[in-house]
Every structure is written in structure tokens, then in C-alpha cells.
Amino acid sequence: xxxxxxxxxxxxxxxxxxxxxxxxxxxxxxxxxxxxxxxxxxxxxxxxxxxxxxxxxxxxxxxxxxxxxxxxxxxxxxxxxxxxxxxxxxxxxxxxxxxxxxxxxxxxxxxxxxxxxxxxxxxxxxxxxxxxxxxxxxx
Numbered sequence: 174x175x176x177x178x179x180x181x182x183x184x185x186x187x188x189x190x191x192x193x194x195x196x197x198x199x200x201x202x203x204x205x206x207x208x209x210x211x212x213x214x215x216x217x218x219x220x221x222x223x224x225x226x227x228x229x230x231x232x233x234x235x236x237x238x239x240x241x242x243x244x245x246x247x248x249x250x251x252x253x254x255x256x257x258x259x260x261x262x263x264x265x266x267x268x269x270x271x272x273x274x275x276x277x278x279x280x281x282x283x284x285x286x287x288x289x290x291x292x293x294x295x296x297x298x299x300x301x302x303x304x305x306x307x308x309x310x311x312x
Contacts (some may be wrong), residue, residue, distance in 0.1 A: 196310060198233050199283030199291070200249035201254055203276055207242040211273035215244065218269055222246070225263050231255025244274065252292035253283070 207215045219237045226235045226248075233249040249254045260267070279300040281291055288302050 186209065195222075196305075196308070197251055197284065197287070198249045199251075199253055199281065201256055201259075201286045202248075202278075202280035202282065203246050204278040205244045205246075205270065205274040206277045207244060207274040209242075212242065215273045218266060218273075222263055222266055225266060226259065229255070229259055231258060231261060239255070243277075253287040256281075256291060256293055 188300040205215075211268045216239075221234065222237070226232055230248070231251045231254065233251060235246070235248045239248065249257070250259060250277050276298065278309050279295075280303060281288060281295065281300045283291075283305055288304055291300075292302065
């Protein structure tokens with residue numbers, strides 16, 4: 174019940190200050206190169222990430238795609254705090270992923286004020302930060 178109230182309050186607050194959930198969103202774009210012989214084990218972990226993430230109130234979307242041995246996670250959260258909470262939530266699973274694959278690229282996209290909150294905490298991962306300039310959100 175607290176989570177539902179929190180989401181309703183957050184959406185009302187964002188609307189009141191002229192911001193939408195999407196314009197406040199920060200997306201994370203990790204690319205993994207799965208090491209030889211680890212594909213099945215890597216694929217078996219994907220649903221565990223989805224299950225763990227399904228309870229995160231700040232998650233806007235979350236899914237995986239793959240091209241051969243390259244996997245990509247398409248994910249977005251309301252605010253930098255959403256990303257940090259997610260990384261804490263899936264930390265153990267991420268450790269298992271990194272035993273099977275290399276993180277070959279990480280991008281973070283979002284509004285400047287949210288990106289600034291992530292520069293320090295994500296520095297060790299060496300992401301490429303992209304500042305949102307403009308966009309469109311349909312209702």
C-alpha cells in the first residue's frame with residue numbers, strides 16, 4: 174500500500190511542478206559480451222533480474238535483448254535515486270552476470286540534474302553520460 178501511495182504522490186508532484194514521469198526518467202544502457210561457454214548460464218539469470226526488478230516502484234521499463242553473444246538491458250527509472258536503488262537491489266545478480274560476461278559499454282541518459290547525481294556513484298563503471306536536450310512524450 175505504501176508503494177502505491179508513493180507512486181501516486183510522486184506522479185501528482187511531478188505533474189504539479191510541470192514535469193512528467195518520463196521527462197524525469199534516467200535510462201541505463203548496459204551492453205554485455207557473454208564469454209564463450211557461458212550463454213546458457215547467462216540467459217538463465219535474465220528472468221531473475223526481471224523478477225527482482227518487478228518490485229521496484231521507480232522502474233519505468235526493463236527488458237533484455239540479445240544479438241549473438243552480446244546482451245543488452247533496456248531500462249529506465251524515475252530519477253537518479255531509482256537507478257541507485259535498482260543497482261543496490263540487483264547487486265548480487267550483477268556480480269553473477271560479470272562472472273559470465275564483460276560489461277563492454279554502459280550509457281546513462283537523462284536530465285542534467287539527474288546525471289550529476291550519478292557521476293560519483295557510477296564512476297567506477299566508467300559510463301558514457303548523455304544529457305537530455307529535448308524530446309516528446311505522448312499521453
